[in-house]
Amino acid sequence: MKSLEDLKKMRESALKKVEMREGGKTYRIVVGMATCGIAAGARPVLNRLVEETAKNDYDCLVTQTGCIGMCTYEPIVEVYDKDGNHTTYVHVDPHRAVRILQEHVGQGHVIEKFTVEAARKAEGNV
Amino acid sequence: MMEDIAMHILEILMNSIKAGASLIILRITDSLDQDVIKIEIIDDGKGMSEEMAAKAADPFTTSRTTRKIGLGLSFMKGLAETCNGTFKIDSQLGVGTTVTATVQKLNIDTPELGDIGEILMESIQSNGDIDYEFDYITDVNAFHFDTKMIRETLDGVSLLLPEILLWIKDYINQGIEQAKEEDTQ
Numbered sequence: 001m002k003s004l005e006d007l008k009k010m011r012e013s014a015l016k017k018v019e020m021r022e023g024g025k026t027y028r029i030v031v032g033m034a035t036c037g038i039a040a041g042a043r044p045v046l047n048r049l050v051e052e053t054a055k056n057d058y059d060c061l062v063t064q065t066g067c068i069g070m071c072t073y074e075p076i077v078e079v080y081d082k083d084g085n086h087t088t089y090v091h092v093d094p095h096r097a098v099r100i101l102q103e104h105v106g107q108g109h110v111i112e113k114f115t116v117e118a119a120r121k122a123e124g125n126v
Numbered sequence: 127m128m129e130d131i132a133m134h135i136l137e138i139l140m141n142s143i144k145a146g147a148s149l150i151i152l153r154i155t156d157s158l159d160q161d162v163i164k165i166e167i168i169d170d171g172k173g174m175s176e177e178m179a180a181k182a183a184d185p186f187t188t189s190r191t192t193r194k195i196g197l198g199l200s201f202m203k204g205l206a207e208t209c210n211g212t213f214k215i216d217s218q219l220g221v222g223t224t225v226t227a228t229v230q231k232l233n234i235d236t237p238e239l240g241d242i243g244e245i246l247m248e249s250i251q252s253n254g255d256i257d258y259e260f261d262y263i264t265d266v267n268a269f270h271f272d273t274k275m276i277r278e279t280l281d282g283v284s285l286l287l288p289e290i291l292l293w294i295k296d297y298i299n300q301g302i303e304q305a306k307e308e309d310t311q
Contacts, residue, residue: 002297007279010290014283033252047244050251054289062288064252 017059025082027060027105029053032076034067040074041093048094049077049101058105073116079104088116130240131165131229134205137198138167138225139249143256144190145171145223152246153261156239156306161232162211163239167225174217182215202227209236243299246271247291254286262302269301 031037031046049062070076073090077100080086087110089100096114103109112118128134135152142150147169155164174182174189181187183203188196199215202225206213209229217223229236246260250273260271276285276294285291 002293002300004275004279006293007276007290010287010293011280011283014287014290033248043244043248046248046251050247050288050291054292061286062251062291063286064248 021059027058027082028080029060029062029100029105030065030078030080031062032066032068032074032078033064036067036071037074037076040071042075044094045075045077045092045097048097052098052101056101056106058101060101060105070116073119076116081108089114090116090119128201128205130238131163131205131236132240132242132245134198134202134227135165135167135242136245136248138202139245140252141198142167142169142171142223143249143253145169145173147171147222147256149257149259150249151259151261153263154239154242155263156231157263157265158231159265161230162228163231163236164226164228168222169224170222173219173221173223174215175219176217179215179217179223182217183213199225205229205237209233239302241299242302243295243297246298247295250294251286251291254284260298262305264305267305269298269305271298271301 029049031042031049033042033046046062046064052058053060053062068076070090075092077089077092077097078086079089079100087104089096089111092100092114099111100114103111139150139152149170151166151168153166153168155162157163178187178189183199185197185200190196203213206227206229210233211227211229214226215223216226242262246258250256250258258271258273262269273285280290283290285294
């Protein structure tokens with residue numbers, strides 16, 4: 001059962017987390033949620049990202065954006081790390097979304113083969 | 127893509143967000159007695175002129191500039207017509223827009239309601255500054271949700287934290303289920 005009491009507890013733990021975070025910096029994950037992204041399956045990806053982040057307490061925020069002009073590569077997930085470096089993952093499904101959280105957000109390793117650069121290279125389209 | 131009623135509602139919520147609404151009200155009246163599901167989406171966004179509102183459900187009408195097709199309202203109108211219901215847009219420039227659709231609850235073409243908690247979570251997440259009210263009303267019961275109350279409880283902590291978004295989704299779906307259960311008793 002979910003109750004309003006839960007919210008108070010979540011508030012406390014969120015405040016503690018912010019205190020512990022150095023300089024207020026955190027990972028930011030952005031999911032393309034325009035019509036092209038949704039049609040390609042961005043909603044299950046977004047939902048899985050939110051669920052896994054909450055479950056495993058990853059230090060990141062999950063947000064949405066519109067169409068970024070690469071509709072053929074949707075669903076697209078962009079990861080901004082704590083230093084502002086930016087990685088674009090393409091053709092993301094819920095399974096890849098979990099790996100992105102585990103390896104990139106959890107351990108700081110970019111998964112090269114899921115990136116837009118790798119996808120373009122595979123198509124001979126660099 | 128449009129396999130349930132929730133998907134149609136999400137499209138209209140996205141319209142309200144793009145119209146610059148600061149408050150969006152979603153009201154679902156689910157009545158077995160009257161054999162009707164009524165969906166109302168009320169926003170205080172920029173609204174439409176009478177002329178635009180009259181043709182807004184035409185798929186070749188849209189306010190966006192990237193392409194000349196807009197399907198959200200036309201799909202919802204199609205849903206209402208298929209399911210023996212009604213469809214209406216009331217809008218006033220500078221005041222806001224209200225979209226009202228009904229479907230026959232026990233019509234064979236009426237799809238499932240779908241995951242209302244999820245679409246509200248997704249809408250809230252797409253812009254953390256907008257407030258939402260949600261009502262689910264059955265013949266004997268009602269569930270009410272209001273982001274203003276959530277914000278007060280959170281007192282400065284963002285609604286957009288993953289654990290809070292998930293809580294919102296589960297809390298809404300739990301409220302709907304409870305209202306339904308008590309309805310069948």
